[in-house]
Amino acid sequence: MQVNKIEGTFNVTDAKIGIIVSRWNSFITERLLEGAVDTLKRHGVDETHIDAVYCPGSFEIPLITSKLAETGKYNALICLGVVIRGSTPHFDFVAGTASRGISDVMLKYQIPVGFGVLTTDTIEQAIERAGTKAGNKGGEAAMTVLEMISLYGEID
Numbered sequence: 001m002q003v004n005k006i007e008g009t010f011n012v013t014d015a016k017i018g019i020i021v022s023r024w025n026s027f028i029t030e031r032l033l034e035g036a037v038d039t040l041k042r043h044g045v046d047e048t049h050i051d052a053v054y055c056p057g058s059f060e061i062p063l064i065t066s067k068l069a070e071t072g073k074y075n076a077l078i079c080l081g082v083v084i085r086g087s088t089p090h091f092d093f094v095a096g097t098a099s100r101g102i103s104d105v106m107l108k109y110q111i112p113v114g115f116g117v118l119t120t121d122t123i124e125q126a127i128e129r130a131g132t133k134a135g136n137k138g139g140e141a142a143m144t145v146l147e148m149i150s151l152y153g154e155i156d
């Protein structure tokens with residue numbers, strides 16, 4: 001194929017990253033944070049260039065993400081939370097507000113935002129996605145923002 005291929009790399013070592021961490025289900029969100037930070041460090045991001053900002057629950061993630069984006073200090077943001085259907089009667093409101101709000105911030109401020117908010121039926125499924133048998137979604141969100149920072153820089 002003769003197309004001009006434009007794609008990102010994972011080589012953005014000078015990046016400054018803000019991570020928004022929901023304290024609800026914190027024993028899981030802390031594992032997501034470890035996964036995200038570990039992935040960023042493995043790809044050369046200096047730990048001192050990573051800020052972790054804690055908010056009460058996933059419902060509050062969009063507001064804090066928006067505030068951090070507004071500062072202009074970060075190359076990318078990563079949102080980490082856990083919303084469990086079985087234990088959250090208003091699952092759809094919390095999960096829907098978080099996902100819609102996060103994507104709104106991404107588009108409004110033109111900044112890559114990694115979506116590391118788990119939405120699961122059970123707590124076991126959440127644990128599986130936070131560093132046990134289904135990988136670590138915090139780490140995956142970190143990989144995504146590294147690629148997106150690079151890709152975004154390729155497009156003028």
Ligand code: DLZ
Pocket residue numbers: 022024025056057058059060081082083084087088089090094
């Ligand atoms: C209230 C609540 C409930 C029941 N469940 C969750 C959840 O599973 N995951 C989560 O991140 N947050 C939950 N919250 C808290 C809300 O996100 C929010 O912090 C409160 O409703 C206060 O605005």
